[in-house]
Amino acid sequence: MALHRDELTPQLQEYARFDDRGEARYLPYLMYFHRADYRSEVINTDRAGFRLSVGPDGETASAAGHIPRSGPVRVISGSSTVMGIGATSDAHTLASRLWSRHAPAAPWLNFGGRCYNSTQELLLFTLHRHLLPEIDEVVVFSGLNDLTVGRLPEWQQGDHGAFWFCGEYFEKMEELRAENRRAARKSGFRSGPRRPTISTHDDVRRDIAQVVDAAATLTLRHLESWRLLAPTARLTYVLQPMALWMRERHAPQEQVLFDEIDRISKLGTWEALYGDISTPAVAAAFAEKLRQGCEKLGIGFVDLNPVVAAAVTEKDWIYVDRAHYTDEGYDLVAKVMADTLGLS
Known part of the structure; x- marks a missing residue:
């Protein structure tokens, strides 16, 4: 039986090939990162595994590859949504839409890591900071994975969180x-x-208040380190828009895809696995703890869920699954983020 996913989002087949666990690239310290020097029409990476960003004239840039201009660069960090799962090409990720259209003053480098938590996001930047010139803007666009792995049992958490x-x-x-x-x-x-x-x-762990508190505490600890590693940059934490945090009713294509993912999942439905952290109330509680902590640290904070929700209708198809966007979704989120943060 043909899947709606293959009809509506055929590019996801390439992401499945890219993320083949049989070809997993295990690394010291980071545990794992993307396949290096990967080439396809959908996704391409440099010698270290960073996805390429595409600029206004089709030029490309990446942390361990070519940076085409002298002067400062900008960094957007996060997990698979920043990496760009769901985009039909490198040109449609958040980094690329910011660089090519919505905030083109400097190249944006994609520091997204598939399945990363805030510890790994920080480590990825720390281990590759020496490759970069001056940085004038850092956006950490994240949050969902930290709540997700924050539910794993205490004996897997350690001092730096589960992964x-x-x-x-x-x-x-x-x-x-x-x-x-x-x-x-x-x-x-x-x-x-x-x-x-x-x-x-x-x-x-079923105590969701404890999960939220632990995830926020870890994230804020890591943001302090981000500030030390990029002292010349403006640092902003953006709580990523997630379908169930953002709205109760979804575009028809989204609902078809969500239902199909639940039906074919070998692990169980999203509700059974992550329903307890997928409510707007949990997102709001997480956002408030992050907001208060960022204010004390002097770090910018934006919860983009209500902002993006106000910019779309129930007819706008912006998700390929509950966490990752369509090309239109990536462009919309990049625009809203650029406007909200005052990026130029």
Whole structure:
């Protein structure tokens, strides 16, 4: 049976190839990042895995590739929405729409990382800061992943928060410990019991107020470090627009896609998996904690959910799934963000 997804959003097939777990690129410190020097009509990356941004004359730029102009650059950081899942080409990501149309004063570099949390977003910038010239603008466009992984059990959180696929990491580390225990027993040493590794849906944290508080605390800690790493830049945190945070009724194409994703998902429906963090009330609580913290730190903050909601109708198709946008969605969000933040 043909899928509506393949008809309405055929570009997602290329993202699936790009994100093939059999070709996953595991890195020290970051855990994982995009495939490097990837080439296709939909998505292209540089030697380090950063997606290319496209400027007003079709010129391209990336953190570990070519930066076409002298002078300062601008950085937009985040997870897969900043990376641009759903865009039909590199020219339609947030970074590209800002550079090519809505805030073209300087090149925008795409620091989006697929499945990243705020810790990994900060680390990605930290490890590649030496490649960049002066920076005059940093936008951290994020939030959803931090709440999502914030629901993972306490034993996976550590001091820096849980991350996507961390169960696989713990499982492999436990296998390594088991090998070492076998060697230790041969030498007469006693080993401790096997530790839990992979969590289940029953293990997630249900105290959503605690999840919101922990995610906000981690994010604000990381924003302090962003400020130190980019002292000449204006730093703004933008809480990303997410379909269920933004509006209750969706465009017809969106509803078809959302229903189909729920039907074919092997893990369960969105409501079963993430419904408790997907309400406007949770988004508002998260936004308020971030707003208060950013104000104390002297960092700009914008919750873009109500702003984008006011700019669209129920007929406007801007999502390919609940977190990622269509080309029209990326352009609209870039424009609204540029206007709201006063980018030039």
